[in-house]
Amino acid sequence: MHEKKWGIIGIYIKLDFTFNEQNRTFGSEKKQTMNFELSEEQLAVQQAARDFAQNSCLPGVIERDREQRFPAEQIKELGELGFMGMMTSPENGGSGMDTISYAIAMEEISKVDASTSVVVSVNNSLVCYGLEQYGSEEQKKKYLQPLAKGEKIGAFCLSEPEAGSDATSQRTTAIDMGDHYLLNGTKNWITNGNSASTYLVIAQTDADKGHRGINALIVEKGMPGFEVGAKEDKLGIRGSDTHTLTFNDVKVPKENRIGADGFGFKFAMSTLSGGRIGIAAQALGIAAGAYELALKYSKERETFGKPIHNHQAIAFKLADMATEIEAARLLVYKAAWLKDQGMDYTEASAMAKLYASKVAMEVTVEAVQVHGGYGFVKEYHVERLMRDAKITQIYEGTSEIQKIVISRSILK
DSSP states (O other), X not given: OEEEEOSSTBOEEEEOOOEETTXXXXXXOOOOOOBOOOOHHHHHHHHHHHHHIIIIISTTHHHHHHHTOOOHHHHHHHHHHTOTTTTSOGGGTSOOOOHHHHHHHHHHHHTTOHHHHHHHHXXXXXXXXXXXXXXXXXXXXXXXXXXXXXXXXXXEEOOBTTBSSOTTOOOOEEEEOSSEEEEEEEEEEEETTTXXXXXXXXXXXXXXXXXXXXXXXXXXXXXXXXXXXXXXXXXXXXXXXXXXXXXXXXXXXXXXBOSSTTOHHHHHHHHHHHHXXXXXXXXXXXXXXXXXXXXXXXXXXXETTEEGGGSHHHHHHXXXXXXXXHHHHHHHHHHHHHXXXXXXXXXXXXXXXXXXXXXXXXXXXXXHHHHGGGGGSGGGSHHHHHHHHHGGGTTTSOHHHHHHHHHHHHHO
16 A cells, blocks of 8 residues: 545545556555545644634724724734634644645635734734744844744835835845845835834945845845835735834844845745745735625525526626636645645645636626626625725735746746
8 A cells, every 4th residue: 555645625536456467567456535525734724714713803994994903903803713723834833734724724814804814814824934944043032032922023124115026126225234224115005014113124335246146135124224104005904013114324243144145035935935826815815805795695686586606697697607616726735735745835835826817807896797786885895895806916025926926947
């Protein structure tokens, strides 16, 4: 009996075979079983995240969106539940869960409140992952542990006014002054910009070396010269804390550099690859949340003397939505499974984000259509989900960047 792990969650292909020494072929008997079921632990995570979303996120979600109010109470509760450092090891203050559990939680929270789930995504798959994977023991103790416990919030600072998709064109500089770096520049579109206390900042130390001259630095809120700009007035995820950050001669100790000198670009690309799984799961959740609302509404709303789901036009919309969501979910779970197995997930995470974000846009638009005029007002939630969906095609690598990543992978 040989057992080979394959693909998604717990897909196992079991092969019973006999070996023929004469013709050196495998033969006689072959049995195949494929298990797409979640484990008991993953089901428990799913239920806990679902309960949290319904009981803590849903009340007041419309008001938080309207007022652009950061979900501080919800994030505090998520920290207490262990959702802010899900994949971080227990010795570093985290929950020690797998990436699939993280994706499941992201989906469930995003069904209700993407402004809350994006905080979970950044803290988990960019900040905590980056520090645990590449940080020193001192950095893990000082910064990672409170982040993983949810006592503090982290931010990942890569984008600049002149360097969005082109991450190699960093204008923010970190000049080596011997025992410290002198940090100057501007970062924009930073999630958790005002609410964070720990910032991972990507900056250019040696321009002559190009991307090999980029470093990743840990910057603390309150360091002299570090200022948080005005909050962005956004189309969607309006509750999330998106700000421009400025650094004016900020002295960052040498011990706050992550990894070796010049490692910053590789650090950023590696963390973003995992971050795409989180955003793909967020997009999946937005789509699934809109679909569930549309399905429910189709059973309640009547036209021409019968529920609208009995009209083929609506039934076919729901069928398409369900199919696209299931396909996106499989891509997300596969990328998460590959990461858990220590296998290369670069292509898979890019595919998952590209497709899930596309599905999020398409499904939310159709969910509004199913609701008709009611879908156009805030009370019915689907218009907010439609607005939230768009950002999943933009942040942590636009859809066009994902196509570059995928095409390079399949053509190499």
